Amino acid sequence: MTAALFSLDGRTALVTGAGRGIGRSLALGLAEAGADLVLLGRTGAQDGTAQSAEKLGRRVRVVDLDLSDPCQVRATAACLAAEERVDVLVNNAGVIDRRQAADIRPEDWAHVLDVNLNSLFFLTQQLAGPMISRRSGKVINVASLLSFQGGLNVASYAATKHAIAGLTRALSNEWAGHGVQVNAIAPGYIVTDNTRPLREDPTRAHAITDRIPAGRWGEPDDLVGATVFLASGASDYVTGHVLVVDGGWTAR
Template sequence: MTAALFSLDGKTALVTGAGRGIGRALALGLARAGADLVLLGRPHSQKATAATVSALGRRVRVVDLDLSDPAQVRATAARLATEEHVDVLVNNAGIIDRRRAAEIRPADWSHVLDVNLNSLFFLTQQLAGPMVSRGSGKVINVASLMSFQGGLNVASYAATKHAIAGLTRALSNEWAGHGVQVNAIAPGYIVTDNTQPLREDPNRLHAITDRIPAGRWGEPDDLVGAAVFLASGASAYVTGHVLVVDGGWTAR
């Protein structure tokens, strides 16, 4: 009975940015829970993830897409809404631009917003439509500790992650009555390419690690349990929530 609550057998999950790091871990975790996968992201970046999903015995489709191109995102999302029965949408793809606010050029700002926020909204707008019509579905957005804090020299990233938390709640309010749960996962400091500059700076590395009650940085696999929970029937009455997975950082 308990295992059935978390099973994703017969479900199809679409994961963005599944080529590495958190996206790859979430895609493989959902596949191990029983889901078939659609992997959407940068061209030629997701082949290894797709091969592993296939080896797990799950159907997998790779869709190459430049998430910084709003027109391309809208067109691809509309097509996928007719071609795939997406039960779970995981909006994971994101980039970070580390520079002082005074140094951010308009193109830099727009690029981060297009990848992190605008693509997320337009994908969700198209792919959640059929969920609402069917009366069931799951949307999982990947937020951040920067959904609650300002960080250092990451103004555009912080802006998008604050917006993702707000959008999660707004969409939940619209769709909860239609059987669609919209939630987010807010990772703490995770060992990924995005955090490599922090880990290469001895002062930042020690300052951050010393503040984490768990005593270590997270690994991408530390987020899988939260994703499976939010993707499964176990979270049928959980919506509009931002689930922090941070080793205790925000409790400190």
């Protein structure tokens, strides 16, 4: 009975940015729980993840898409809404721009917002329609510790992650009564390409590690359990929540 609550057998999950890091771990974790996959992101980036999921016996569709192009995102999302029954949407794709706020050019700002926030909204807007119609669906947004904090030299990234937390709650308020749960996970300091500059700075790396009660940086696989929970029937009465997975950082 308990195992059935977390099973994703017969469901299809769409994961953005699943080529590496957190997105790859989440996609494969969902596949291991029984879900077929639609992987959406940069051309060629998803292929390795697709092959690994297929070895688990899952059906996998790869969709190449430039998430920085809002028009392309809307058109592709509309096609997917018509062609696929997406039971779980995981909005993971994101970029980070590390520079002082005074040095951010308009095009830099726009790029981060288009990839991290605008693509998330338009994709969700289209794919949630069928979920609402059948009164069943899960939307999981990948937020961040910077949904709660300002960070250093990451103004555009922090702005998008604050917005994702707010959007998660706003969409939950609209759709919870239609059987669609909208939640987010907020990773702490995870070993990914985005955090490499921090890990390669001995001073920053030591300061961060020393502040994490768990005593270590997280790995992408540390986020799988929370994601499977939010994707499954086990979380049917959980909505509008931002679930922090940070080794205790925010509790300190």
